[in-house]
Amino acid sequence: MSTITAEELSATTLLRFATAGSVDDGKSTLVGRLLHDSKSILTDQLEAVERVSADRGQEGPDLALLTDGLRAEREQGITIDVAYRYFATTRRRFILADTPGHVQYTRNMVTGASTAELTVILVDARNGVVEQTRRHAAIAALLRVPHVVLAVNKMDLVAYEEQVFAGIAEEFTAYASELGVPEITAIPISALAGDNVVEPSANMDWYGGPTVLEHLETVPVAHDLSHCHARLPVQYVIRPQTAEHPDYRGYAGQIAAGSFRVGESVTVLPSGRTSKISGIDLLGEPVDVAWTTQSVTVLLEDDIDISRGDLIVPSKDAPATTQDIEATVCHVADLPLTVGHRVLLKHGTRTVKAIVKDIPSRLTLDDLSLHPHPGQLVANDIGRVKVRTAEALPVDSYADSRRTGSFILIDPSDGTTLTAGMVGESFASPEPVKDEAEDDGWDF
Amino acid sequence: MTTTVAAVSGETGTPYTLSHLDALESEAVHIFREVAGEFERPVVLFSGGKDSIVMLHLALKAFAPAAVPFSLLHVDTGHNFPEVLDYRDRTVARHGLRLHVASVQDYIDRGVLRERPDGTRNPLQTVPLTEKIQAEKFDAVFGGGRRDEEKARAKERVFSLRDEFSQWDPRRQRPELWNLYNGRHAPGEHVRVFPLSNWTELDVWQYIAREGIELPEIYFAHEREVFRRAGMWLTAGEWGGPKDGETVEKRLVRYRTVGDMSCTGAVDSDATTLDAVITEIAASRLTERGATRADDKMSEAAMEDRKREGYF
Numbered sequence: 001m002s003t004i005t006a007e008e009l010s011a012t013t014l015l016r017f018a019t020a021g022s023v024d025d026g027k028s029t030l031v032g033r034l035l036h037d038s039k040s041i042l043t044d045q046l047e048a049v050e051r052v053s054a055d056r057g058q059e060g061p062d063l064a065l066l067t068d069g070l071r072a073e074r075e076q077g078i079t080i081d082v083a084y085r086y087f088a089t090t091r092r093r094f095i096l097a098d099t100p101g102h103v104q105y106t107r108n109m110v111t112g113a114s115t116a117e118l119t120v121i122l123v124d125a126r127n128g129v130v131e132q133t134r135r136h137a138a139i140a141a142l143l144r145v146p147h148v149v150l151a152v153n154k155m156d157l158v159a160y161e162e163q164v165f166a167g168i169a170e171e172f173t174a175y176a177s178e179l180g181v182p183e184i185t186a187i188p189i190s191a192l193a194g195d196n197v198v199e200p201s202a203n204m205d206w207y208g209g210p211t212v213l214e215h216l217e218t219v220p221v222a223h224d225l226s227h228c229h230a231r232l233p234v235q236y237v238i239r240p241q242t243a244e245h246p247d248y249r250g251y252a253g254q255i256a257a258g259s260f261r262v263g264e265s266v267t268v269l270p271s272g273r274t275s276k277i278s279g280i281d282l283l284g285e286p287v288d289v290a291w292t293t294q295s296v297t298v299l300l301e302d303d304i305d306i307s308r309g310d311l312i313v314p315s316k317d318a319p320a321t322t323q324d325i326e327a328t329v330c331h332v333a334d335l336p337l338t339v340g341h342r343v344l345l346k347h348g349t350r351t352v353k354a355i356v357k358d359i360p361s362r363l364t365l366d367d368l369s370l371h372p373h374p375g376q377l378v379a380n381d382i383g384r385v386k387v388r389t390a391e392a393l394p395v396d397s398y399a400d401s402r403r404t405g406s407f408i409l410i411d412p413s414d415g416t417t418l419t420a421g422m423v424g425e426s427f428a429s430p431e432p433v434k435d436e437a438e439d440d441g442w443d444f
Numbered sequence: 445m446t447t448t449v450a451a452v453s454g455e456t457g458t459p460y461t462l463s464h465l466d467a468l469e470s471e472a473v474h475i476f477r478e479v480a481g482e483f484e485r486p487v488v489l490f491s492g493g494k495d496s497i498v499m500l501h502l503a504l505k506a507f508a509p510a511a512v513p514f515s516l517l518h519v520d521t522g523h524n525f526p527e528v529l530d531y532r533d534r535t536v537a538r539h540g541l542r543l544h545v546a547s548v549q550d551y552i553d554r555g556v557l558r559e560r561p562d563g564t565r566n567p568l569q570t571v572p573l574t575e576k577i578q579a580e581k582f583d584a585v586f587g588g589g590r591r592d593e594e595k596a597r598a599k600e601r602v603f604s605l606r607d608e609f610s611q612w613d614p615r616r617q618r619p620e621l622w623n624l625y626n627g628r629h630a631p632g633e634h635v636r637v638f639p640l641s642n643w644t645e646l647d648v649w650q651y652i653a654r655e656g657i658e659l660p661e662i663y664f665a666h667e668r669e670v671f672r673r674a675g676m677w678l679t680a681g682e683w684g685g686p687k688d689g690e691t692v693e694k695r696l697v698r699y700r701t702v703g704d705m706s707c708t709g710a711v712d713s714d715a716t717t718l719d720a721v722i723t724e725i726a727a728s729r730l731t732e733r734g735a736t737r738a739d740d741k742m743s744e745a746a747m748e749d750r751k752r753e754g755y756f
Contacts, residue, residue: 014464081617083598084591086644093464095642111619222461235477240510248509254474254623259460283473284508291460295473295506308481332619346624349481408624415605415628417618 012090013221018097018112018145020136021122026153030122030191031085031098034213037198040087082108091217106139106365106380107332110420113143114406117221120149120212121172125158125188129171135365137172141179141427142328142382144402147219148176148184151212155204156190162206180427187212225291229319229396230258231404232312233348238297250281250297251306256348256403257396258314259291260298265315268306269394274315275300292403309350311394311404319404321392324357328398328426329385331377333411333418337385338376343418344410345389353390354409360384363426377419385421397424465651472499472639473506474623475602479584479637480506480513482627486584486637487544487577490516492528492535492660493702495588495640498648501657502639503586504539514586515542519573521565522549523683523705531660544580546572563684566704574610577634584627586637592644602641608632645700646725653718664721665698665713676709700725 021027034040085096097112099105113119121136123129140148150172158164169186176184187196188207195201198213210218238250260266264277279299280290290296298312306312313319325345331337337356345354362374362383377383387409398405409419462470479486488503490496503512518532536543548568551557557568577585591598601617603625618626627635640648652659670677670693671686678685680692683706697710698721715721 011463013461014467081599081614082619083595084642085598086592086642088644088646093644093647107619111621114621115623225460235474236481236507238507238510242509245509252477252506254470254477281508283469283505293462293467293470295470295477332621344628346626349478403622406622406624408621408626410626410628414630415626417621417626420619420621 012088012092014093014095015118015216015219015221016095016097016116017118017120017216018099018109018116019120019122020099020109020112020139021120021153022124022130022132025122025124026191027098027122030120030151030153030189030197030212031096033191033194033197034096035085035087037194038087038089038213040085082112089213089217094216106135106382107330107420109136109139110143110330110332113139113145114402114420116143116145118147118149118216118219119145120151122151122153123168123172125152125154125164125168128168129175131366133172134175134368137176137181138179138363138365138368141176141181142330142422144398144422146182148181149212149215150176150184150186151191152186152188153191155188155195155201156193160188160195160201160203162204165204165207185209185215187215223292225257225259228258228292229317229400229404230260230314231256231348231396231401232260232296232298233350233404234306234308234310234312235349236308237306248299249303250299251310251312252295252297253312253349254295255290255292257292257401259289260296260312260314261289266300266312267315267318268304269311269313269318270321270392271305271310273304273306275302275304277301309348311348311350313394319394319396321394323389323392325387325389325393325395325407325421325423327385327387327407327421327423328363329377329383329409329419329421331379331381331383331419333416334379335411335416335418336376336378337409337419342412343387344412345387345393345407345421346410347393347395347407348404350391350393351410352393353412354387356385356409357388358386360386384426385419387421395423398422399424465647465654468643468647469502469505469651471623471642472502475625475637475639476503476506476586478625479586479627483584483635485580485582486514486586487517487580487582488512488514488586489588490518490532490535490543491702492518492524492532493588494648494652494659494663495590497535497657497659498643498651499586499588499639500535500539501655512539512541515544517544517546517573517576517580517582517585519569519576520545520547520549521569521704522547522552523565523681525660525662525679525699525702525705527660527662528702531658544576546576548572562706564704564707565683566707569704570610577610578608578632582634583629584635584637586639588640589638590640590643590645590648591638600638600641602638603627604636604638605629606634606636610634612636646722649718649722649725653722660702662699662702662710665696665716667694668697668710669693670695670697670710677711678709679705681705 019027083098085098087094099109099112119140123133152165152168165188173184188204189196195203196211200211232253232255234251235253238252240248262277262280267274278301280287281297339356339359341356343354344351361370361372362381396404405423407421408417411418548565551572589597599614601620629635670679671690677697680686696714698713699710715724
């Protein structure tokens with residue numbers, strides 16, 4: 001790495017990804033190997049792990065100790081919360097959301113997947129696709145994670161048999177495609193032995209695809225923005241009111257989707273007022289065009305009333321505003337969400353009062369069946385919810401925009417984050433109907 | 445601006461790619477603006493160390509051409525490097541900012557805090573910090589903490605709620621979804637905000653190089669009188685070093701972190717430029733804290749325990 005200049009290093013891109021796997025699927029080993037083989041575990045960290053492992057009478061270093069950072073986690077030997085890990089190669093920087101695999105931590109998987117561009121789902125080659133695998137696939141599909149990697153682990157324990165891998169890959173791909181997962185890459189690995197994680201495996205010459213790291217390094221992170229709805233939630237109005245800038249009035253925000261150009265006609269929601277972009281400042285420097293996820297300051301030709309919480313959109317592509325939102329939600333708080341619950345809803349930069357009008361159904365992740373009118377959602381439940389807001393909001397469908405199609409519900413009494421919401425239909429496929437679904441009205 | 449050109453060409457030639465530094469910068473600016481939009485009295489912890497210097501740089505960019513709408517707060521242990529205090533004061537003056545100081549020495553002089561036998565004052569910062577937050581009614585406190593620093597910090601949220609005693613409860617953290625940060629808090633509570641959560645030490649250095657940010661000289665290799673204690677090179681000073689049996693010698697060293705002189709060690713280095721520092725860090729097999737911070741070596745959960753009490 002020492003031969004690379006600072007400029008070359010800073011030109012690398014960033015990939016955010018999440019891991020999902022059951023307790024014994026070898027997730028910690030995979031994470032440990034990615035960190036270790038990319039030389040991201042430094043000597044003092046490894047020494048600390050070796051020392052504690054030895055104190056406990058373990059034979060080798062327990063790599064899970066690298067990722068379990070809290071007292072309670074070390075005491076119980078489990079991961080109780082999302083942890084974020086960082087590693088780098090010469091081609092890319094990685095932010096890994098390391099999420100626990102237990103069923104009761106669905107909310108943590110949702111948290112990790114919400115910012116991920118890719119999810120690695122681990123499967124034990126001996127067990128194949130199990131309930132937990134389907135649950136992980138469903139969450140990746142719900143959160144619309146663009147890329148999914150199926151890592152079929154422990155290939156060393158099935159004699160590196162191609163047929164074992166092919167069968168699992170086929171079953172998983174069929175299931176996940178039906179849910180609308182757009183891109184699935186299946187890789188046969190042994191995290192313990194190091195096959196196809198960082199180095200190509202000598203034990204599986206029948207496999208011609210990339211290793212896990214190679215795939216992580218090359219998967220595209222840029223998006224084709226030509227068909228994206230451009231959206232800029234206004235965070236803050238910048239008005240210096242100084243002698244140098246007496247009339248500067250800029251609308252600061254991070255572009256949530258699409259791109260904006262100087263000269264473009266825009267509409268401000270919810271007021272509906274229109275103007276033209278007269279300038280875009282990219283952190284102090286003027287630019288002609290800016291795109292997601294740049295933090296910018298937009299200047300308009302007309303002096304119209306805009307404040308935090310407003311949404312700037314192209315006039316030719318403005319979303320409808322509504323006070324009635326139907327969404328798929330994951331309940332993340334310990335107290336249940338019930339019909340009639342008065343909450344706050346944060347969408348983009350706007351927080352409004354809202355009331356839960358109806359909970360039409362709850363989803364069973366195991367078989368994707370629906371339980372109509374469950375009455376309430378408890379921690380880790382995923383369900384459909386109808387919310388009425390005190391003010392009209394310009395919401396997009398989550399399928400079109402992860403940023404402007406998502407919201408959180410907040411308890412107004414103590415500020416607890418209650419629920420993660422995704423507006424519109426849940427799964428991308430138009431008819432992901434399962435035979436097990438009891439009622440014919442599949443609306444997930 | 446070179447940023448845009450680099451971003452458009454990208455590594456794959458695809459348009460609309462952001463370099464990793466642009467992505468981290470954009471995210472940090474978003475966090476600063478969220479706090480400016482939602483809180484009444486935010487403050488930026490500023491020690492003159494590289495992380496807080498980068499934070500201030502990001503805040504200046506986030507609100508340009510307007511002034512940074514936050515004041516600064518320094519928890520002064522009384523064991524500071526003079527070069528760093530000088531840097532702090534020059535920076536505050538140059539940007540016309542307001543600086544609050546919470547002084548550990550004041551607490552010791554008043555008999556509220558007692559000097560520790562080992563002379564280390566880092567753990568003593570918690571009380572002055574939390575009392576200052578309460579007294580000034582700060583409702584958002586920016587810190588330069590990064591998740592890559594330490595495994596308890598890897599579990600930290602970007603917006604981290606603290607109760608009226610400034611305590612952190614890792615088991616009762618709010619899930620953080622998308623970029624929808626929840627800053628709700630009751631009177632007396634506050635939120636610690638970490639815009640650099642997703643940065644690594646190398647990212648910070650690369651960003652400093654890219655942006656041409658000035659740093660205190662102690663970050664670069666220089667001749668210095670130091671002595672050996674617990675595997676680290678410490679600078680002699682009025683705080684109580686060297687003791688008998690510890691000999692002072694002149695060495696070429698630099699600092700990777702800036703903290704209390706009594707527990708922040710220097711590393712042997714001949715890196716006198718930013719490029720040389722980056723090369724050295726990229727090749728280093730030690731984390732910055734493992735290499736130079738005595739306070740993190742106190743126990744397996746030292747950081748978690750101090751964070752629970754209100755430390756950063």
